[in-house]
Amino acid sequence: MEERAGKKIFNGIAIGKIKFYEKADNKVTRRRVDDVEAEIARYEAAKEEAVRQLNALYEKAVVEVGEANAEIFNVHAMLLEDDDYTESVHNIISGQGLNAEYAAATTGDNFAEMFASMTDNEYMMARSADIKDVTERVVTILSGGNGGTDIGDEPVIIVAEDLAPSETVQMDKTKLLAFVTRLGSANSHTAILARTMGIPALIGVDIDAGWNGKIGIVDGYEGKFIIDPEMPLLEEYFKKKAADDEQKKLLQTLKGKENVTKSGQKINLYANIGSPNDLASVFENDAGGIGLFRSEFLYLESADYPTEEEQFQAYKKVVETMGGKKVIIRTLDIGADKQIDYFKLDKEDNPALGYRAIRICLTRPEIFRTQLRALHRASAFGNLAIMYPMIISVDEVLKVKEISKSVREELIAEGIPVGEVEEGIMIETPAAAVMSDELAKVVDFFSIGTNDLTQYTLAIDRQNSKLDPFYDSHHPAVLRLIQMVTDNAHKAGIWAGICGELGADTTLTKTFLKMGLDELSVSPGCILPVRKEVRDAD
């Protein structure tokens, strides 16, 4: 028995035979051809077929992992259609009278070498692998292969140095138990694809070709790869796997299903995220949109105020990746309890009731305007909505909207494209809940932040564990406020949702449906359990 540690990419347990995967070795032979015109035509046909395959992979990946992650296959197609690449292949065929396989392989090697030698540009060096990948595809087609990745007839754990995204996507998923690779990063295309396909995967494992054919266990929870497991351990893992499968099966059946009750009532289930890195789990769990994108990470990760451009890139990435699905981005929500050095906030006795969120934005408009410019610019790239936190009055909303409007007009005047933007507020203060009839007239939506709303309504500090016996997350006062906010939203013709922890509380899902809430935004892992509860409701 051997055990190796690895970095976990996707939770899950796999037990099965290890297959040591090596790239299909297209042994390219160099041979003379008489009819060079026919050979060029043969190359062109193979190229067309490769581009067709890549376009199909792109379409497949768009659905599975979103547009931004699928884009790699478009780039591959463009590389293959590049004039210099094509010219080089044609020259070798016609100039030297050699076969198309050899011409393509040589061209691919030359270009891959050119990129690999760009040692001052890590990004471009990595593109060398992309050129090899597309070249292999054409060569496989020319040699009569279908470009597919055959992994045999029995289910296996694939162990490899590295896997190209096109290889991962094409492997027969019914035969694929897990991936274990030495190379690759947690954010590589292959890692994202593994997560999306729901296959346990480990990277950074010190692999050994001698394992081929042995039994292996991939523990994606603990980040362990066990080779040749002994009996008591193997049995233990069979039990763990059975329990894990049961749970996953239950949830997988819910993917792609509507969030609809037996009587036909629908509700939107969106995801809460804290950074663009969470996007993979958004797709993995089939969220209908993003109900809360906390913009704080941009400020927390940075040593100084993030620039408009940095913010714009992050927001753009999220809205683009989500395609046309709604992305609600909450403006800066920090305060004395979430300290950021360069904001130089004073220490406060009562930070939860202090100088935070929109209060900082309204008194330091230069910070706010930078963020709003980035948000409005990103709105040109998808379905973006802006949400303002910690609102207590109509007057505040009017001020905020005035600033937002002037930012938007400024961008238009500069000739910078902007899209349509919904503007809504968090309902997290009792004041906002009580005034929700008036607030509903000046915003496009409400999202109820139940964590703060509960703390403020019950006057209970959640950080203080001594108060736990008094804390009741289902307190009728909070539930009544939620009902009131929802009713007031509907009276004004706008929608209301919940983005606090209570939204994921499945013992309340039926209550929320009865209250008429239009949306629940929960952490990605909670979407399918809540969907189950919705579909079980009458």
Next chain:
Amino acid sequence: MKEFTYVIKDKLGIHARPAGLLVKEAKKFQSATTITKNGQTKKLTQLMMLMSLGVKQGEEVTIAADGPDEDAAIAALKEFFEQNL
């Protein structure tokens, strides 16, 4: 001939995806379009060559167009750089 200079703002520089889109954009015009960095000039219609320049964030490039529709080409390319790079 018309030209403009531009400083790349994108974190990854002229990476694969915008490079591919840039080639598509350049091919829409009859004029010969080029990109120059540190005295090295490449045609904008050549993806591999364009990528081989390895243009990074903060670097300055000169874009030129020469031909019957050079004004339109420069206007479109300028907009492309401002929006994508």
